[in-house]
Amino acid sequence: MHTEENSCCCSFDDCKLTTEWLLSRTRHRPKIAIVCGSGLGLLTDSVSNKQTFRYEDIPNFPVSTVPGHEGSLVFGQIKGKSCVFMQGRFHLYEGYSLCKVTFPVRIFKLMGVETIAVTNASGGLCQDFKVGDIMVIKDHINLPGFAGQHPLCGPNDERFGIRFPCMSDAYSKDLRKLVLDITAELGYSNFVHEGVYCMVSGPNFETIAEARMLHILGSDSVGMSTVPEVTVAKHCGLRVLGLSLITNKVSLDYSHEEKVNHEEVLQISKMRAEMLKNVLVTFIARSHQVETINNSNCIYSNAM
Numbered sequence: 392m393h394t395e396e397n398s399c400c401c402s403f404d405d406c407k408l409t410t411e412w413l414l415s416r417t418r419h420r421p422k423i424a425i426v427c428g429s430g431l432g433l434l435t436d437s438v439s440n441k442q443t444f445r446y447e448d449i450p451n452f453p454v455s456t457v458p459g460h461e462g463s464l465v466f467g468q469i470k471g472k473s474c475v476f477m478q479g480r481f482h483l484y485e486g487y488s489l490c491k492v493t494f495p496v497r498i499f500k501l502m503g504v505e506t507i508a509v510t511n512a513s514g515g516l517c518q519d520f521k522v523g524d525i526m527v528i529k530d531h532i533n534l535p536g537f538a539g540q541h542p543l544c545g546p547n548d549e550r551f552g553i554r555f556p557c558m559s560d561a562y563s564k565d566l567r568k569l570v571l572d573i574t575a576e577l578g579y580s581n582f583v584h585e586g587v588y589c590m591v592s593g594p595n596f597e598t599i600a601e602a603r604m605l606h607i608l609g610s611d612s613v614g615m616s617t618v619p620e621v622t623v624a625k626h627c628g629l630r631v632l633g634l635s636l637i638t639n640k641v642s643l644d645y646s647h648e649e650k651v652n653h654e655e656v657l658q659i660s661k662m663r664a665e666m667l668k669n670v671l672v673t674f675i676a677r678s679h680q681v682e683t684i685n686n687s688n689c690i691y692s693n694a695m
């Protein structure tokens with residue numbers, strides 16, 4: 392039954408309005424969007440012909456409330472390729488609905504974006520991972536989704552995608568291969584792994600018992616984002632790459648004395664942002680090598 396409570400707070404018309412607002416203010420027509428995780432805003436350093444919009448100035452956009460998330464949408468070019476960066480993302484624990492958290496993904500789709508690269512900071516559960524490693528996300532566990540906190544709950548708007556989307560191939564195999572090739576060429580193979588990311592709502596970090604449970608369930612890393620954005624991106628037909636920076640090791644042992652905190656997460660992110668930037672710059676330059684997806688439900692890219 393359609394009720395006010397289960398209706399999406401961001402309708403197709405809201406998305407259209409925001410898309411038109413942006414397209415009428417920028418000449419950029421990006422094909423790639425990049426979401427910068429905690430402390431990873433520096434990823435925009437290599438962008439030329441930059442045009443920046445503060446989130447608070449964009450109609451219907453939420454605003455960033457977390458340190459390490461600047462709150463700007465940055466359009467520009469990297470190696471001649473038009474792209475858009477979210478310098479700062481939104482999280483469930485900030486009090487936003489998952490519909491709001493994922494709102495920018497649908498805007499990107501309507502603008503003509505075909506590929507989205509989602510980055511995050513996460514805690515390493517896999518015992519082989521070291522702080523500062525990069526995990527290429529091959530799959531995820533949507534823990535809040537199991538409890539009904541899911542961005543696609545509520546009436547489905549077919550203009551974005553189908554009611555029951557397949558998620559077994561959410562992270563493009565071809566894009567993963569491209570990134571693994573790039574990291575090998577850059578000499579980064581020793582600290583790059585593929586793995587499974589698990590989303591928890593946060594804002595607290597895990598208890599030892601929770602961490603042990605997530606590890607047993609098959610999670611290689613744990614964080615508080617990414618999964619809603621990827622789910623909505625896959626629903627609307629975007630190609631997805633997910634990169635997770637391991638900013639801390641998650642304790643699985645009661646004798647472990649180290650305590651994780653957000654400042655440490657930001658510190659490691661900033662230290663490794665340059666490395667992640669090198670990967671993404673090459674990825675952006677070469678992502679056209681991977682076959683283009685069917686972009687049939689993009690309504691604006693050719694029109695404006």
Ligand SMILES: O=P(O)(O)O[C@@H]1C[C@H](O)[C@@H](CO)O1
Pocket residue numbers: 427428429457480482510511512513593614615616617652653656657
């Ligand atoms: O936006 P991401 O997922 O990179 O942020 C992670 C998860 C929490 O927001 C924060 C914890 O330090 O970093």
Ligand SMILES: Nc1nc2[nH]cnc2c(=O)[nH]1
Pocket residue numbers: 512513514515591593595596597613614615638639640641651656
């Ligand atoms: N849930 C969670 N999120 C993180 N983000 C960065 N590190 C962590 C972590 O250890 N746990």
